[in-house]
Structures are given as structure tokens and as C-alpha cells.
Amino acid sequence: MNFYQNDINNPIFFRVMYFLFNFVRVNSYICKKHHKMSTLRFFALKETLNRKPVKIKEDIRRSELFGSNVFNQATMRQSLTKDAYKSVNSAIQKGSKIDRSIADQIASAMKDWALSKGATHYTHWFQPLTGATAEKHDAFFETIGDGAAIERFGGGQLVQQEPDASSFPNGGIRNTFEARGYTAWDPTSPAFIYGTTLCIPTVFVAYTGEALDYKTPLLRALQSVDQAAVAVAKYFDKNVKKVNASLGWEQEYFLIDSALAASRPDITLTGRTLLGHTPAKGQQLDDHYFGTIPNRAMSYMRDLETECMLLGIPVKTRHNEVAPNQFELAPIYEEANLAVDHNSLLMDVMEKVAERHNFKVLFHEKPFAGVNGSGKHNNWSLSTDTGVNLLSPGKTPMSNLQFLTFFVNTIKAVYDNEELLRASIASASNEHRLGANEAPPAIISVFIGEQLTKVLNELEGVTKGKLSPQEKTDLKLNVVGKIPEILLDNTDRNRTSPFAFTGNKFEFRAVGSLANCANPMTVLNSIVAKQLIDFKKEVDLLIDNKDLKKDEAVFNVLREYIKQSKKILFEGNGYGDEWQKEAKKRGLSNNRSTPEALKARVSKKTIDLFEGLGVMNKVEIEARYEIQIDEYTLHIQIESRALGDIARNHIIPTAVRYQNILIENVKGLKDIYGNDFKKYAQEQLELIQDISKRIEAINSGVTKMTNERKKANALKDSEKTALAYCNKVKPFIEDIRYHCDKLELLIDDELWPLTKYRELLFTK
Numbered sequence: 001m002n003f004y005q006n007d008i009n010n011p012i013f014f015r016v017m018y019f020l021f022n023f024v025r026v027n028s029y030i031c032k033k034h035h036k037m038s039t040l041r042f043f044a045l046k047e048t049l050n051r052k053p054v055k056i057k058e059d060i061r062r063s064e065l066f067g068s069n070v071f072n073q074a075t076m077r078q079s080l081t082k083d084a085y086k087s088v089n090s091a092i093q094k095g096s097k098i099d100r101s102i103a104d105q106i107a108s109a110m111k112d113w114a115l116s117k118g119a120t121h122y123t124h125w126f127q128p129l130t131g132a133t134a135e136k137h138d139a140f141f142e143t144i145g146d147g148a149a150i151e152r153f154g155g156g157q158l159v160q161q162e163p164d165a166s167s168f169p170n171g172g173i174r175n176t177f178e179a180r181g182y183t184a185w186d187p188t189s190p191a192f193i194y195g196t197t198l199c200i201p202t203v204f205v206a207y208t209g210e211a212l213d214y215k216t217p218l219l220r221a222l223q224s225v226d227q228a229a230v231a232v233a234k235y236f237d238k239n240v241k242k243v244n245a246s247l248g249w250e251q252e253y254f255l256i257d258s259a260l261a262a263s264r265p266d267i268t269l270t271g272r273t274l275l276g277h278t279p280a281k282g283q284q285l286d287d288h289y290f291g292t293i294p295n296r297a298m299s300y301m302r303d304l305e306t307e308c309m310l311l312g313i314p315v316k317t318r319h320n321e322v323a324p325n326q327f328e329l330a331p332i333y334e335e336a337n338l339a340v341d342h343n344s345l346l347m348d349v350m351e352k353v354a355e356r357h358n359f360k361v362l363f364h365e366k367p368f369a370g371v372n373g374s375g376k377h378n379n380w381s382l383s384t385d386t387g388v389n390l391l392s393p394g395k396t397p398m399s400n401l402q403f404l405t406f407f408v409n410t411i412k413a414v415y416d417n418e419e420l421l422r423a424s425i426a427s428a429s430n431e432h433r434l435g436a437n438e439a440p441p442a443i444i445s446v447f448i449g450e451q452l453t454k455v456l457n458e459l460e461g462v463t464k465g466k467l468s469p470q471e472k473t474d475l476k477l478n479v480v481g482k483i484p485e486i487l488l489d490n491t492d493r494n495r496t497s498p499f500a501f502t503g504n505k506f507e508f509r510a511v512g513s514l515a516n517c518a519n520p521m522t523v524l525n526s527i528v529a530k531q532l533i534d535f536k537k538e539v540d541l542l543i544d545n546k547d548l549k550k551d552e553a554v555f556n557v558l559r560e561y562i563k564q565s566k567k568i569l570f571e572g573n574g575y576g577d578e579w580q581k582e583a584k585k586r587g588l589s590n591n592r593s594t595p596e597a598l599k600a601r602v603s604k605k606t607i608d609l610f611e612g613l614g615v616m617n618k619v620e621i622e623a624r625y626e627i628q629i630d631e632y633t634l635h636i637q638i639e640s641r642a643l644g645d646i647a648r649n650h651i652i653p654t655a656v657r658y659q660n661i662l663i664e665n666v667k668g669l670k671d672i673y674g675n676d677f678k679k680y681a682q683e684q685l686e687l688i689q690d691i692s693k694r695i696e697a698i699n700s701g702v703t704k705m706t707n708e709r710k711k712a713n714a715l716k717d718s719e720k721t722a723l724a725y726c727n728k729v730k731p732f733i734e735d736i737r738y739h740c741d742k743l744e745l746l747i748d749d750e751l752w753p754l755t756k757y758r759e760l761l762f763t764k
């Protein structure tokens, strides 16, 4: 029987029609009776107010859960043969190759382990230059003929894959070289099970060798800093064989109810609010920071932490941040490559767990105007395989000289490369923090605290060349020897500095909450590597040619470095014009916009640096620049289009509707009072006029903005396009917003279509 041939006598057809008829009738009744119910905003608010914290199960101790979904050292020791285990370890420690038969053994053990944990698929997990993580799942399942099937996973599949990745950004590398990309296993970051998939961390490179991901240059940079730091650490301890860079990130984020977030087209499309008037109460009372965590958020965090434990992400700290509904999560620090992977994975896990709790996580650096934005502080240091943190003062004068060596070299590296460091954190979204109306500023400076400033001042006065025995003793006892005591009571902390020394590590605070840490970490470790190599050369030269003792030579070089790089040290407040003027005098860069900042990524100095260290070649560097500059343009383009739509389709119609209500009211007053009506309609008439002015401003703003977009799109050069988006299109986003926000204050709350700041930020 064919459905289309049915007539009205068919009972199913009849029931469907009856249902549709009633549905339309009831809905139009609701909309007419309570027209406010017709806006998504009120539906969303109703949903949100009815929510309860999601109950979660927590019956196992965290230490027992930790790493149970990770193919880690302990699991490998259990499941691998001695040879295979040794081979993986040497690959992890020394980067040695794993041969094919061993790879087969490892793959087989990995598969058995994964299957025992309920996994059905595997994937090469990598970080293309989109900033997100990428995965393409394949089943272990294979048919073997005669209708039979098995689970199979071989060494070949573990070690290398060729995803069809033609849609990932490559900055022209593929076009130029017609290179296909492949992913290759990174044994230094252990495989893990996520959901029902075995994830194998990999690098992603073109067949011609160029990196197409974030991880490859990071691994190269970490290798350079390892070699350079080992060579310098050997001045102080001959036994040092390996130096690891460590990273402890602090992830800030906002949690917004998913219904409220979905009610805002701007949040849906751009991850931030493009308009919205600041509420009467924001963060003025500081009542959220470190306060009691709201119940629903707490339940989310506990659930999230359990997931992190399973995945071996050592999260430890959680607290409320400054802005309402803003929070922070921090782990115990780890080796930098692993920490970067863990942060990328965490951001993914955070989004997935949020769905269970009806939240949307906002990672954007500035989701709301007028309240604090979010960052991702990168705590960084270097530590040896002998267990020494090279940025932590020790117990003896010699170990303190080692500390000072790494401390001063880091400062010098930052000074010499401040522009590149600024570029490493540049993005359209981070632009709203840096250099806008929020600390840290776009000027890179280093905060070291009053006490260490004194130490550096003393070192600056060290005699040139050979030191007298008395000076040496004095230095050891009164300068270098005093450092641990100094740091113990060094409680002064500057919260606005983009790069601060915090006792036993540097904290790169300007990194954005949305960013992949690999980029800033690649730059930081590279510039320190380069600096340590130069340092070693200079010290050796003094020892060999000037017949200086090792410590004398070190003092001599450090003295010059302190003199040369003093200008980067800044203890004051980074807000405001004063520092901008001062920084200009000091010759520090102040690249406020992203296109301006990104230029440092392709300067000759940068190319020399990265090529010299073997971290990236010119092609890779330029490709990344292209990708970032295009990404900037696309970002602003999406924001501009989204705002144009919202302004014309949501705001202006609402304004017109309210204006009509006012006009009706004025007409009524005229009916009653005749010519006297103006006495009673004064306010209404002003409102009608004001609304007309705003509508005009918004409408012409959108038209002009669209024209600027067209002009920018027509430019042939991607750099020029980005600059046009930055300087010509972006200002309209602010301008249009201003008028929309004014309307929000004028128009009847019941008519306003967009969920308000008050509701987004204070509904818990």
C-alpha cells in the first residue's frame, strides 16, 4: 500500500493531521497570550532555573583511578617483553628508533590491553594547526575470509598512518610540494583510551618532512633546550645527562548553562558575546573569587576530575576565578610535551563532560565585556635527570650560581626575543586581553621581585676579568649564598606582569585560555636554547683565552647579560599609559594588534633562530604565519557577519516593535488630552526619537561594515586583508555594539530577544 494514495479515511493519516492542527493551534495561542514565551530567551531561562546538580558517582580513590586508561610505564612493564619495554624506554629517553618486529609486539600488547578495557577502535591523535585535536577512528575489527573476523592491530598501524587530511590548514605547504601528510607515533606521550577508542599521540608531517602540526616543532625545540641546558648544567654537575622542560598550565574558563548559551547566536557562532550591556553588578564586590563553588559547577568539576584521573591528567587545583561563573583548573606540572598533550585533551574532555551537566564551556579569552577575561598561565622551568630544578635556588653557593645562570639566561632570552614571544601568543581572541583594557599588556616584560633585583644589581658590580679571593668569598657568602633565604620570604607577587618569576619557575601569563600551549612553549624553549648555546660559547672563550676560572667566567658573562637585558625588567603596574610611554623609551615593542604582532614570526631574526636550532625551516615558518594571518581574518569576518545578522534580524525588529508600542501610547494620550498630550507624552516622544537614532546608527553601521568587508576581501595579499579587517572592519563591531547595548537599556525587558549578561553570568 502506498502512503501517498491514502485518503482521509486512513486512521494514521487522520491522526497525523489532527496532531499537527492542534500543535499549531496551541502554539499560536501560547505566543499570542504570552508573547514573551515566543523568544528563545525565556524558554532558556525557564530550563536553566529548573536544573539540579547532576549526581555523580565517586566511590574509588583518585590515586587508584589515576592513569587506569593510560598505556603507561607500569602497564608496559606488565604487558611487554623485556626487549620491547627497553626499546620503548630508549625511544622515550633518547629518541632512538623502534624496529619493526618490536613495534609489532608493542602494538599487539597495546591492542590486548585496549580490548580488555572495552575499546573497539584506535586512532592516531594529533594536533593540526586548527588549534583543536584531530582523530579518525578505525576499528580493530577485520574480516579474514570465510565469514570470520578478528581484532587486529600491527606495528605498521601503530607507527604510521596516512589520514586524508587535505582539509587541514597547511599554509600552502601541500600546494607547493604536492606533499601528502602522514602521522607518526610519538612514544614520549603515552597512548590512552578515550571513550571506546585507543588514542595514539602522533606528529603530523608532510612527506617532504615539513611539520603540519603543533607537536613536531615543539619536540624539536625541547630537544634543543635539552642539549643546550645539559651542556651548561655540566659546568656545575658532570653527571647531568638530560634536561627536561616542565610545564604546569592553569586553565581558566567560564561555565554557562547550555540552554542560555544556545539562546545566544553570538556565543554559538563565535564563542563570545558580541553585544550585551554590562549588568549593575559585575565583579566589583570580588565575591566570586575563591568563593564557594556553586553546586552545579562543583558537580561538573568532580565529574571532570574523575575523567582526568582515568586519562592520567594530574589535575589538582580548582577554584572560582575573578569574574562571575569563571573558574580555574590546574594540574601538577609535567614534562612539557606531555603537559601540552594533556591540556589539549583536557579542553576536549571539558566540553564533553559539560554536555552531561548542561553546561557550555567558554574558553574564549574575553567572552564578556566589562568582566575579567581568561588566560592560561604557562608555568615553566627546566629540571635535570639528577632531580634538580635549574630555576630553583639550592643549598650551596655553587648550586645557587647554577640557579643564577639559568635565571639570567632566561631573562636575556626574553629580552632579545620579546617580540617573538609576544607573537607566540597573538590571536584574534587574545587581542581582547593583551593591550586592550586588561592586564597583562601587549608589552612583554619580566617581573623578578625586589629581592632578586637587588641580587642582580650586586652582580652587575662584579669586577671585570679575574676576581680577588676576597671578592669571590664575599659574592659567595653575601650575594649568591643568601638567595634561598631571600626567596623564602619573597612574597611580593605581581599579578599584571606577562612573564613573572615565582620562586622556582617562570610564569608566562600572557598565554590565552583558548590557545594551544605548544606555540608559546616552542618559542620559549627555543629562545632559551639559543641563549644557553651562546652563553656556553662565551664562558668557554673566557676560560680558554683569558685563563679565568669557571666561576669567574660565569660571573663575568652574567654581569654583561644583566647590563644588556635590564630594560626588560619591570616591577610596576602594567595597566595604563605610563608604562606604555616608559616601555617605548626603553625600546620595547608594543604590538597591540594581532597582524602587527604576528610579523615577528617571519622576521629574518626568527628564521635564523629556528633554522639555526633545527626547530623549523623557512617554509614551515612562513606556512604557519600564513595560517595564523588567515585565521585572524576569518575570525573577525565571522564576528562581523554574526553581529550584522543579529543587529538587523534581532535588535532592529525588536526596537521597531517597542517603538510601535510607544507610538500607540502617544496616540492614545492624544485621544484623551487633545492638544495637551505633549505634557504627558514627553518621555515617550524622547524615547521614540532616541530609538530612531539608534536604529539609524546600527543600520548604517552594518552597511558600512559590510562594505569594508567587501573591500578587505578583494585585497590580494593576505597580510593586507588581515590589516584591513583589523583596522577597518573591527572598529564597526565595537561601534554597532555600543548602540545595540544602549537599546537594551531602553527597550521593555519582556521584548528583548537576547539573554542578558545578568542572566548569563549570575544564573547558577
Ligand code: ADP
Pocket: 246, 247, 248, 249, 250, 317, 330, 331, 332, 333, 379, 380, 381, 382, 389, 504, 505
Ligand atoms: P599560582 O599561585 O600561580 O596559582 P601554584 O603554586 O598554584 O601557583 O602553581 C601553579 C602551577 O605551576 C601548577 O600547575 C604547578 O604544578 C606549576 N608548577 C609548580 N612548579 C613548577 C615547575 N617547577 N615547573 C613548571 N610548573 C610548575
Ligand code: MG
Pocket: 250, 377, 507
Ligand atoms: Mg599562576
